[in-house]
Amino acid sequence: MDTPERCGSWPARMRKAVWVWCRAWSRPNTGEKNWPRKSSWKSRNARAENGGRMRNMIQVILRKASSTMTSQQVARMAVVGLLLACIARSVMAADFFMGREIYEMHCESCHGAEGRSMEPGVPDFSSGDAMFQTDADLYSKIRDGTDTMPAYRGILTEAEVRNVIAYLRSLQK
DSSP states (O other), rough: OOOOOOOOOOOOOHHHHHHEEEHTTTOOOOOOOSSSOOOOOTTTTTTHHHTHHHHHHHHHHHHHHHHHOOOHHHHHHHHHHHHHHHHHHHHHOOOOHHHHHHHHHHHHHHHHHOOOSSSSTTOTTTTTTGGGSOOOHHHHHHHHHSSSOOOOOBBBBBHHHHHHHHHHHHHHO
């Protein structure tokens, strides 16, 4: 298959760029240096050194696409990029708020409101001292528990634990 399928109103260069990117991404590990042998895109850079480096491929696609796009197409892509950024931020915000609700339900009785511990030996998340732990360490402590803290394996899902960690990171001052 040497030509991409038609994709609605996409410009021909964009269809070709997506097709080449997909071909490079799905490159089989055959050991052949010249895969694909028959390429509709003759440039060595466009093939990203025979499909070997995805970063080079993406850079070439962006360079080729931007040189042939009209200012209206560039503006549309910018708007789409901004919308995607807003969606990503709202997803991150949802994680924070869900983490706060879970923290209030399961953790606040010992760790206190806003992360200030109420009991001796319990980490204080507002001071930042306990925040030197990695997310993986916090995740395993929440999931498996410690000597003084119960395990939440089976009580909280993986996503809920990650939401709590996102909330804990926000408490650091």
